[in-house]
Amino acid sequence: MVDKARNAALKLLRDIDIKKAYINLEIKPALKDNSLSTLDRAFITDMVYGVTRYRLTLDWLIKRYSRGGKASPWIRNILRMGMYQILYMDRVPDFAACDSSVELAKKYAGQREAGYVNAVLRRLIQEKDHLVSLFPQDTVSRIALKYSFPEWMVRLWLNTMSETSVEELCAAQNIRPSLTIRANELKISQDDLIKLLEQRSIMYSCGVYLPEALNIEQNVDVESLPGYDDGLFAVQDEASMMVAHVVDPRPGQIIIDACSAPGGKAVHMAQFMKDQGRILSVDVYPHRIELIKAQCARLGVNCVEPVCYDSTIYNEDWYGVADAVLIDAPCSALGIIRHKPDIKWRRIEKDIGELLQIQRQILDTCSLYVKPRGALIYSTCTINPDENQNMVNSFLNDHSDFILDDVYQKLPHALSASRDSRDKWVQFYPNEDKIDGFFVARMLKVR
Numbered sequence: 031m032v033d034k035a036r037n038a039a040l041k042l043l044r045d046i047d048i049k050k051a052y053i054n055l056e057i058k059p060a061l062k063d064n065s066l067s068t069l070d071r072a073f074i075t076d077m078v079y080g081v082t083r084y085r086l087t088l089d090w091l092i093k094r095y096s097r098g099g100k101a102s103p104w105i106r107n108i109l110r111m112g113m114y115q116i117l118y119m120d121r122v123p124d125f126a127a128c129d130s131s132v133e134l135a136k137k138y139a140g141q142r143e144a145g146y147v148n149a150v151l152r153r154l155i156q157e158k159d160h161l162v163s164l165f166p167q168d169t170v171s172r173i174a175l176k177y178s179f180p181e182w183m184v185r186l187w188l189n190t191m192s193e194t195s196v197e198e199l200c201a202a203q204n205i206r207p208s209l210t211i212r213a214n215e216l217k218i219s220q221d222d223l224i225k226l227l228e229q230r231s232i233m234y235s236c237g238v239y240l241p242e243a244l245n246i247e248q249n250v251d252v253e254s255l256p257g258y259d260d261g262l263f264a265v266q267d268e269a270s271m272m273v274a275h276v277v278d279p280r281p282g283q284i285i286i287d288a289c290s291a292p293g294g295k296a297v298h299m300a301q302f303m304k305d306q307g308r309i310l311s312v313d314v315y316p317h318r319i320e321l322i323k324a325q326c327a328r329l330g331v332n333c334v335e336p337v338c339y340d341s342t343i344y345n346e347d348w349y350g351v352a353d354a355v356l357i358d359a360p361c362s363a364l365g366i367i368r369h370k371p372d373i374k375w376r377r378i379e380k381d382i383g384e385l386l387q388i389q390r391q392i393l394d395t396c397s398l399y400v401k402p403r404g405a406l407i408y409s410t411c412t413i414n415p416d417e418n419q420n421m422v423n424s425f426l427n428d429h430s431d432f433i434l435d436d437v438y439q440k441l442p443h444a445l446s447a448s449r450d451s452r453d454k455w456v457q458f459y460p461n462e463d464k465i466d467g468f469f470v471a472r473m474l475k476v477r
């Protein structure tokens with residue numbers, strides 16, 4: 031008998047594999063199936079995210095045990111699931127992982143394939159305790175296979191970090207983070223939101239650095255949390271929350287948020303501004319503008335004005351009007367792999383050159399919208415010096431009307447106290463800071 035949760039996970043993984051679909055978009059409707067229990071949902075989520083996270087290692091093993099030729103999508107995903115349970119799911123006994131995979135293979139590929147799945151998984155069970163010794167031992171391949179990261183990412187990080195730090199970074203990026211929320215103070219205080227969570231016995235913990243960050247310490251569907259429909263809280267990683275602090279907008283100001291969708295930072299800034307003033311919330315994609323509108327509607331934010339526009343193109347109406355311009359740039363997103371493990375396989379090294387060009391164009395163009403003595407904030411959710419520190423340095427070299435400001439003056443003291451040495455910008459790392467990998471720099475227009 032094939033159990034419901036494994037069956038659903040397999041179908042999802044096969045679809046994601048074939049359609050190259052985004053996990054978060056595929057999994058959401060699948061989990062709405064009312065016949066699934068809470069435990070089923072947790073199992074499916076763990077399986078789909080886990081198999082995606084460890085895909086490189088699992089596929090390397092499949093190839094090692096291969097009988098030649100390419101496995102069909104059903105068998106490939108049945109093997110990935112079986113291997114994932116054996117290697118990474120402590121609570122599933124090896125025999126259960128093996129038997130359930132054999133049942134799935136019988137159902138989707140027939141008796142002969144079931145025999146093959148059985149043989150492969152039994153070999154893995156014998157070898158699993160000395161797995162790392164099976165991998166090629168050069169540094170890049172070893173780290174890539176041990177933590178299941180593309181070699182180019184490992185090489186990129188090894189350029190500026192020690193081997194130990196890269197291993198710690200990869201390990202931290204493989205841990206699924208809890209959901210982080212913050213009170214929408216336009217509607218409810220943090221204390222009252224906490225009371226609401228406690229009344230419903232929702233387990234939470236406080237953020238690492240920011241008082242408004244609340245980590246939900248149990249597996250829940252965000253829409254089922256108390257106050258979701260009424261817009262009492264926003265969902266945002268703590269690293270992402272740092273950005274509005276660095277912008278530090280005040281009521282009545284004009285802010286241009288040049289890469290704004292889905293509007294997470296725009297609505298946070300609106301809160302700082304007590305919903306008074308103007309936030310031009312710009313994004314190039316019409317369907318993403320709808321996400322900003324939906325977010326503002328749920329949270330009851332009025333001062334955000336969604337604008338569909340390409341921020342690489344100069345708009346003379348905005349010349350010198352903004353007290354602050356935020357460029358939360360399109361980037362390689364290598365700092366949010368904890369949340370979206372498919373970034374490991376979606377992003378390719380070749381993308382970086384194009385991203386660097388767009389980032390620089392947006393910086394050059396949108397810096398023209400900053401008022402004299404106004405601020406230009408540049409942030410990314412990546413860990414790549416070329417997109418971060420080097421990008422800001424090269425911009426400053428060519429724009430003598432801007433100087434670097436110290437972001438730590440805008441951030442909690444605990445953060446600067448946690449660093450032995452620091453620059454004026456901040457780079458967060460999931461392994462050191464226990465939040466997403468994020469970069470934020472603040473520049474001031476001096477004339």
Ligand SMILES: C[S@@+](CC[C@H](N)C(=O)[O-])C[C@H]1O[C@@H](n2cnc3c(N)ncnc32)[C@H](O)[C@@H]1O
Nearest residue numbers: 289290291292293294295313314340341358360
């Ligand atoms: C990192 S995301 C922004 C996240 C957003 N600031 C938030 O806090 O929710 C980058 C955004 O830049 C947008 N983008 C990419 N190229 C752009 C361009 N040329 N002009 C404007 N927006 C662009 C993407 O559509 C994407 O929504």
